Amino acid sequence: MLDQTKQLPMGVGVGYKSKHFSNISEGKHPVKWLEIHAENYMGEKGAAGGRPMAQLRALSDRFPISVHGVGLSIGGEGRLDPDHLARLKHLxxxxSPTSFSEHLAWSTHDTGPHSGYFNDLLPLPYTAKTLARVCDHIDEVQSTLGRQMLLENPSSYLAFAESTYGEVEFLRAVVKRTGCGLLLDVNNVFVSANNLRIDAYDYIDAFPHEAVGEIHLGGHDEDQDEDGTPLLIDNHGREVADPVWHLYTYALATAGPKPTLIEWDTDVPEWEVLASEAARAALRLEQVLA
Structure with a gap:
């Protein structure tokens, strides 16, 4: 049986960065829980040690922790890396975090002269073959960890002609087959909708919100493709854009309140800026709860 008993508190979390340790430990702020990237705390044989791990242990005594993986390559064609999975289990x-999540993406390639790990979360065609592979990998992760995991919807920059499922349909099928939960990244929805020319609000309407255990909000950059068409890049390097706040408000109104994370992973700001973003999300959650 998978452990599904733990739930994040109904409030706002932030992605933890060590520069904010004192602010989080000592200050009054709207943050109710914290997220870490698993790979930042995984040593060669298990959990890393030293000051980062000591700080994490201290924070975990006071805050629920969500562990977010970026390196399992759930959608990869090869088998999951057993060493990576073992180190993840050790961490x-x-x-003992409250939640664990990973991405619907692939980031490893195990054939040819360029085999190895890519520092990107790459998209997948949504086919029956992909569905079977993703579900097998999720089953292995959940069986190894002994707990339910959440799967995050990706940010997309292209669509595969071979896809026979829509993204929401694919995610719903994964949940049905594996019993996993979902992580709804609202910024990813907005980025994908812009890049693929679909309606973000229709996507939110169709999403299986009953499976959602966590929502993510983050920033994106604006660019152009070679034809001059607007292209959005999910980079977690700035404040949440106003249209994403509107989409988040709509998601809460559609599905009810969900634990919400502010992601800010590059060009990390001073604590006051990050706390301000968390407060904006907390206000919207409170309005729905009221």
Whole structure:
């Protein structure tokens, strides 16, 4: 049986960065929980040590922790890396987080002269073959960890002609087959909708909100493709854009309140800026709860 008993508190979390340790530990702020990237705390044989791990243990005594993986390559064609999965399990066992999540993407390639790990979360065609592979990988992760995981919807920059499922339909099928939960990244929805010319609000309407255990909000950059068409890049490097706040408000009104994370992973600002973003999300959650 998968452990589905733990739930994040109904409030706002932030992605933890060590520069904010004192602010989080000592200050009064709207943050109710914290997220870490698993790979930042995984040593060669298990959980890393030293000051970062000591700080994490101290924070985990006061805050629920969500562990967010970026390196399992759930959609990869090869098998999951057993060493990576073992080190992840060691970390999960060490800190006993409230939640674990990963991405619907692939980031490894195990054939040819360029095999290895890519520092990107790459898209997948939504086919029956992909569905079977993703579900097999999720089953392995959940069986190894002994807990339910959440799967995050990706940010997309292209669509595959071979896809036979829509993205929401694909995610719904994964949940049905594996019993996993979902992580709804609202910024990813907005980015994908712009890049693929679909309606973000229709996507939110169709999403299986009953499976959502967590929402993510983050920033994106604006660019152009070679034809001059607007292209949005999910980079977690700035404040949440106003249209994404509107889409988040709509998601809450559609599905009810969900634990919400502010992601800011590059060009990390001073604490006051990050706390201000968290407060904006907290206000919207409070309005829905009221």
């Amino acid at each position: 999960i066992d060490e800190i």
